[in-house]
Amino acid sequence: MLAAMPPVPTPKPAPGAPRVRERGDACPGALRLHSADDGHLARLRLPAGRLTARQVGVLADAAEALGDGRISVTSRGNAELRGLADGCGAELAALLAEAGLLPSATHERVRNIVASPAAGLDGLGAADVQLWARELDERLCAAPWAAALSGRFLFVLDDGRGDVTGLGGDVTLVAVDPRTALLHLGGRAVRVAAADAPRAALAAARVFLSAARAAGTGAWRVRELPEDAGLDVRDVRDVRDVRDMRVGRDGQVERGGRDAREALVAEEVPEPVLPQGPPPAPGPLGPAALHVLAPLGRLTAAQLLALLPADEVRLTPWRGAVVVGAGPDRTSALDAAGLITRPDSPWAGVSACTGRPGCAKSLADVRADAVPGRPGLPVHYSGCERRCGHPHGDWVDVLAAPGGGYLVDGAPVPRTDLAPAVTTARTAPRTTR
Structure with a gap:
């Protein structure tokens, strides 16, 4: 192991x-x-x-x-x-x-839970989703069947400001107010009580596993399911107690011997829209917290x-x-x-993959070649076309090219000219990818 x-x-x-x-x-x-x-x-x-x-x-x-x-x-x-x-x-x-x-050896790779990092600190969110994250993690590790989730399956918990909704969650919870949350799954959403939010998120993961098993494609994530997979977020209303599910020897989800049910009130929301907001800037978050990069x-x-x-x-x-x-x-x-403590730092929003010499696939030492610049869009330096660790949403793509040099959003640029090219790309108007 x-x-x-x-x-x-x-x-x-x-x-x-x-x-x-x-x-x-x-x-x-x-x-x-x-x-x-x-x-x-x-x-x-x-x-x-x-x-x-x-x-x-x-x-x-x-x-x-x-x-x-x-x-x-x-x-x-x-x-x-x-x-x-x-x-x-x-x-x-x-x-x-x-x-x-390492609270669970069997579930350690499936504990993929992102939550609004400023929740409960600056007074801007509708609920403290950090508390939801802790309860969801406990429920996730206590459910034997949840070990069948892929190590890439992602839960996203947003406190209403929209800072993490764009991270591509498979199951996304959004706080509406202190009493209510929206559960998003597969492009549809239901309204649940805030007190039921973590349990509803786990139930949504079970709905995904059931749909994936029925589809027979071995999907790791929601977006990989066939269109006719029958994934329906309303099925969380039929959630069974987590103890009634288990993973069989073939890795498939099976029902246990008990038939207890937990009532979960979930009202479908027509045409749900995920809120979109910026991440917190480097600097103070409320009176007693700091965000650094x-x-x-x-x-x-x-x-x-x-x-x-x-x-x-x-x-x-x-x-x-x-x-x-x-x-x-x-x-x-x-x-x-x-550390980066100010939003006007030239290194704010600049990230890179491992690159050489740590990665055999990389064409360049991208971390050594990365340059600062006037703040703007996030920029990510990649050593190969896999673009490991790139940001979500809109970002400047700096890709190492065969034979030397880089492609900045597809345009060839010599390594010596990276700084002006990246600065221009970070501040130029563009449409979302």
Whole structure:
């Protein structure tokens, strides 16, 4: 279980045909490591990006003792450790488990929960969805059948400001007011009580698994289901108690022996629209929190520790962290640690994949070639056409080209001319991809 797993190639479907998955996904986890050119990689799921102060210290220690001394923040607010040596899997798992970062060995890769990082801090959201995230995580880990979800299946919990609704969630919850939430699944939505929101989200995941099983295509995500798969968000009203579902030996969801039901009131909403809002800018969030960004999405162990003291730290989908319990007086110290603390920083919104030498597929050392520029649209540097870790929504695509140089939104640019080309692309009007 702790061995590094090679990547599994995924054949592309014929035009117009549904994607067929013949095996489970190969996403790395904390227990299933991925082999890369710079060593092994572990991806640690952090529901809502949340870390206690003690867990921050453990993660920094693990990066220095077992890895390359850095922590990558993913586009889902998770953490990755790179440069891990052969045979360190058991030691890493023990460290994480002792710190409460590995509550379920069977479910650790499916704990993909993103929640509005500023919820409950700045008074702008309709509900504190961070609390929903904790309950959903507990329910998810307690449901044996949920282990059948793909490591790519994503729950998104938005507090009404629309900052995370554009992240491509398979199941999306949006707070409408303190008492009400909208549950979105497959382009349709139902209205549920806020108190039922986490349970409804888990029920929606069961509806997806049932539809995927009936379709027989092995879909990992909602968007991979055939159009006639019969996915219907209204089926959450027929949710069974989580104890009544299990995963069989073939990996398929089966019903248990009990037939208890839980009532879930869910009213369909015609023509639902997801709210869309910007992510929080670097800087203060309310009176006692700060949002900072990691340079190119990667923190050194020292930079991670510089976030302390804190009541908690929330890693964000924008490759940064919300430091809860930190006032504006901490800004100078975090800036001195090399973190991005201001929206006008030339490095704000700049991210990159691993690139060379860590990734064998990369055509360039994109992290070394990345340049700052006048703030504007997010910009992502990619070493190959997979564009790993790119932002969602509208962004500037800087892609390494064969033979040297880059393509900036498709236009060839010599490496020496990247700075003006990227600045122009970040500030030029455009339509959403």
